[in-house]
Amino acid sequence: MGGGGRGWEWAASELLRPTLALITTGVSLYSLVAQNQKNAVESADLHSRWNRLSREFEELWENMYDESAQERLRQLEGKAEELSKGRNRLSVLQAAQRTPARRDSVL
Numbered sequence: 001m002g003g004g005g006r007g008w009e010w011a012a013s014e015l016l017r018p019t020l021a022l023i024t025t026g027v028s029l030y031s032l033v034a035q036n037q038k039n040a041v042e043s044a045d046l047h048s049r050w051n052r053l054s055r056e057f058e059e060l061w062e063n064m065y066d067e068s069a070q071e072r073l074r075q076l077e078g079k080a081e082e083l084s085k086g087r088n089r090l091s092v093l094q095a096a097q098r099t100p101a102r103r104d105s106v107l
Helices: 002-063 067-097
Strands: none
Touching: 002 067
Protein backbone atom coordinates (compact mmCIF):
# COMPACT_ATOMS: atom_id res chain seq x y z
CA MET A 1 0.00 0.00 0.00
CA GLY A 2 2.96 2.32 0.59
CA GLY A 3 4.22 2.21 -3.05
CA GLY A 4 0.96 3.30 -4.74
CA GLY A 5 0.85 6.73 -3.12
CA ARG A 6 4.27 7.64 -4.42
CA GLY A 7 3.24 7.19 -8.06
CA TRP A 8 0.29 9.48 -7.53
CA GLU A 9 2.51 12.21 -6.02
CA TRP A 10 4.86 11.98 -8.99
CA ALA A 11 1.99 12.23 -11.50
CA ALA A 12 0.48 15.18 -9.63
CA SER A 13 3.79 17.05 -9.56
CA GLU A 14 4.35 16.37 -13.27
CA LEU A 15 0.89 17.73 -14.11
CA LEU A 16 1.11 20.69 -11.75
CA ARG A 17 3.95 22.46 -13.54
CA PRO A 18 2.41 22.54 -17.04
CA THR A 19 -1.00 23.38 -15.57
CA LEU A 20 0.38 26.37 -13.70
CA ALA A 21 2.32 27.45 -16.80
CA LEU A 22 -0.86 27.32 -18.89
CA ILE A 23 -2.82 29.27 -16.29
CA THR A 24 -0.11 31.92 -16.15
CA THR A 25 -0.03 32.16 -19.94
CA GLY A 26 -3.81 32.50 -20.08
CA VAL A 27 -3.88 35.26 -17.48
CA SER A 28 -1.07 37.13 -19.28
CA LEU A 29 -2.83 36.84 -22.63
CA TYR A 30 -6.11 38.07 -21.17
CA SER A 31 -4.32 41.02 -19.55
CA LEU A 32 -2.66 41.93 -22.83
CA VAL A 33 -5.89 41.77 -24.82
CA ALA A 34 -7.86 43.71 -22.21
CA GLN A 35 -5.23 46.47 -22.09
CA ASN A 36 -5.10 46.75 -25.88
CA GLN A 37 -8.87 47.02 -26.02
CA LYS A 38 -8.84 49.75 -23.38
CA ASN A 39 -6.21 51.72 -25.33
CA ALA A 40 -8.18 51.30 -28.55
CA VAL A 41 -11.36 52.61 -26.94
CA GLU A 42 -9.52 55.58 -25.41
CA SER A 43 -7.84 56.35 -28.73
CA ALA A 44 -11.12 56.21 -30.63
CA ASP A 45 -12.77 58.50 -28.08
CA LEU A 46 -9.90 60.98 -28.30
CA HIS A 47 -10.02 60.89 -32.11
CA SER A 48 -13.75 61.59 -32.05
CA ARG A 49 -13.27 64.56 -29.71
CA TRP A 50 -10.54 66.06 -31.88
CA ASN A 51 -12.76 65.68 -34.96
CA ARG A 52 -15.61 67.42 -33.17
CA LEU A 53 -13.29 70.25 -32.12
CA SER A 54 -12.02 70.54 -35.69
CA ARG A 55 -15.57 70.98 -36.95
CA GLU A 56 -16.19 73.65 -34.31
CA PHE A 57 -13.05 75.54 -35.43
CA GLU A 58 -14.24 75.32 -39.05
CA GLU A 59 -17.62 76.72 -38.03
CA LEU A 60 -15.85 79.55 -36.20
CA TRP A 61 -13.75 80.24 -39.29
CA GLU A 62 -16.88 80.52 -41.42
CA ASN A 63 -18.37 82.99 -38.92
CA MET A 64 -15.22 84.83 -37.86
CA TYR A 65 -16.81 88.28 -38.12
CA ASP A 66 -19.53 87.40 -35.64
CA GLU A 67 -19.62 89.48 -32.46
CA SER A 68 -19.05 86.39 -30.32
CA ALA A 69 -16.17 85.02 -32.41
CA GLN A 70 -13.39 86.00 -29.99
CA GLU A 71 -15.18 84.49 -27.01
CA ARG A 72 -15.90 81.35 -29.02
CA LEU A 73 -12.21 81.14 -29.99
CA ARG A 74 -11.18 81.28 -26.32
CA GLN A 75 -13.64 78.51 -25.51
CA LEU A 76 -12.33 76.32 -28.32
CA GLU A 77 -8.72 76.92 -27.29
CA GLY A 78 -9.67 75.80 -23.78
CA LYS A 79 -11.21 72.63 -25.19
CA ALA A 80 -8.07 72.00 -27.25
CA GLU A 81 -5.92 72.35 -24.14
CA GLU A 82 -8.08 69.83 -22.27
CA LEU A 83 -7.90 67.38 -25.17
CA SER A 84 -4.12 67.73 -25.28
CA LYS A 85 -3.95 66.80 -21.62
CA GLY A 86 -5.98 63.66 -22.38
CA ARG A 87 -3.69 62.81 -25.27
CA ASN A 88 -0.64 63.19 -23.07
CA ARG A 89 -2.14 60.88 -20.46
CA LEU A 90 -2.76 58.24 -23.12
CA SER A 91 0.77 58.67 -24.50
CA VAL A 92 2.27 58.24 -21.04
CA LEU A 93 0.25 55.08 -20.47
CA GLN A 94 1.27 53.63 -23.83
CA ALA A 95 4.95 54.49 -23.30
CA ALA A 96 4.87 52.84 -19.88
CA GLN A 97 3.50 49.65 -21.43
CA ARG A 98 6.17 49.54 -24.15
CA THR A 99 9.09 50.26 -21.84
CA PRO A 100 10.23 47.18 -19.93
CA ALA A 101 10.90 47.61 -16.25
CA ARG A 102 14.50 48.70 -15.88
CA ARG A 103 16.75 47.25 -13.26
CA ASP A 104 19.59 49.17 -11.76
CA SER A 105 22.55 48.43 -13.96
CA VAL A 106 26.06 49.69 -14.22
CA LEU A 107 27.17 50.81 -17.65
